[in-house]
Amino acid sequence: MTSKPDILCIGAMLWDVIGRSTRPMQAGHDVPGRIAHIPGGVALNVAIALARRGMRPAVLSAVGTEPEGDALVAQSVRLGVVIEHILRDPDLPTDCYMAVEDNAGLVAAIADAHSLEAAGDRILAPLDGVLKGWDGPVVLDGNLTERLLAQMSADPRLAQADLRVVPASPGKAERLAPLIAAGRGCFYLNRLEGEILAGIPCADAVTAAEAVVARGARRVIVTDGGERVADAMAGQPTLTATPPAVRIARITGAGDCFLAAHLVAEQAGAAREAALMAATQAAAAHVAGKDLP
Structure with missing residues (x-):
C-alpha cells in the first residue's frame, strides 16, 4: 500500500561510510578510530531527520536491487521514511559516500552518486502518477545533475511546490545556478557555498547570504561552522542566530x-527568527552527538 507523504526529498539515498578519530589528522595519517556504515545521502538524511520530528517524508531517488540496496531500503523504512516512490534499477548499483573526520571536523570525503546521476529524470516519474499535482514542500539535493536541476526549476509539476534547496557540497554548489536564476526556492548553504554562488569572497554568513540574494535568489540561509547563521530574504531584513559552543562529535x-x-519549525507556523533559532540549536545538538539514535 502506498503511504501518503507530507514532504518530498529528491536526491541522494545511499550508504554513508564515516571514519572518525578523536585525534588530529593530516594527509597520510593512519590512526585508531571508529567506522560507521549508516543510511545517508542528503535527501535521505533530511528525510530521516524530518521523520524523527513527526513528519512523513518520501524520498525520490535511485537505489540498486542488490543486497546493499535492499538493506538500505529496509533501514529507511525502519527510520520512518516513505520509500514506495524510489526507482529500483538492477543496472544501477546503490550509491555510497565515504568520509574521514578528526577532532576538528571533516578531513576529506568522496561522494559516489553516479547511479543517481545516471537515473536522471526517471526518479521524477511518480510526479506523473501517484504524486501528480504535488503542492507541498520539496527538498532538492545538489547531488542531482545541473541539467536535471535546471529542468526542475521550470517543471510545471513542481510549480506550486515550496522548494528547499541544498547543494550537498561546495563542489556541487554551482549546480544550483539555474534555480537561482529562476528565483525559485529557499537555499541552505554554508559560507563557502555562498561564496561560490555569489562569485565573491564573503567574510561571514550575513555577507554571503545577502550576496546570493543579490544574484537573484528569493531567500538564502547560510551557516558558518560555529559562527553566526544568517537568513537573508529579498525585501526583508536579514536575521541572525549564534550557535551554542559544543564539543565536536561528528560533522557529516x-x-x-x-x-x-x-x-x-516553519511548517508548524514559527516566525523566521524562531525557526532560525530552532535550526541552529538542532544542528549544534547533532554536532555534539546528542541526537544519535
Whole structure:
C-alpha cells in the first residue's frame, strides 16, 4: 500500500561510510578510530531527520536491487521514511559516500552518486502518477545533475511546490545556478557555498547570504561552522542566530539536520527568527552527538 507523504526529498539515498578519530589528522595519517556504515545521502538524511520530528517524508531517488540496496531500503523504512516512490534499477548499483573526520571536523570525503546521476529524470516519474499535482514542500539535493536541476526549476509539476534547496557540497554548489536564476526556492548553504554562488569572497554568513540574494535568489540561509547563521530574504531584513559552543562529535549530516529542523519549525507556523533559532540549536545538538539514535 502506498503511504501518503507530507514532504518530498529528491536526491541522494545511499550508504554513508564515516571514519572518525578523536585525534588530529593530516594527509597520510593512519590512526585508531571508529567506522560507521549508516543510511545517508542528503535527501535521505533530511528525510530521516524530518521523520524523527513527526513528519512523513518520501524520498525520490535511485537505489540498486542488490543486497546493499535492499538493506538500505529496509533501514529507511525502519527510520520512518516513505520509500514506495524510489526507482529500483538492477543496472544501477546503490550509491555510497565515504568520509574521514578528526577532532576538528571533516578531513576529506568522496561522494559516489553516479547511479543517481545516471537515473536522471526517471526518479521524477511518480510526479506523473501517484504524486501528480504535488503542492507541498520539496527538498532538492545538489547531488542531482545541473541539467536535471535546471529542468526542475521550470517543471510545471513542481510549480506550486515550496522548494528547499541544498547543494550537498561546495563542489556541487554551482549546480544550483539555474534555480537561482529562476528565483525559485529557499537555499541552505554554508559560507563557502555562498561564496561560490555569489562569485565573491564573503567574510561571514550575513555577507554571503545577502550576496546570493543579490544574484537573484528569493531567500538564502547560510551557516558558518560555529559562527553566526544568517537568513537573508529579498525585501526583508536579514536575521541572525549564534550557535551554542559544543564539543565536536561528528560533522557529516549537520547541515541536513539544520534544514529539517528549520522546515519543521516553519511548517508548524514559527516566525523566521524562531525557526532560525530552532535550526541552529538542532544542528549544534547533532554536532555534539546528542541526537544519535
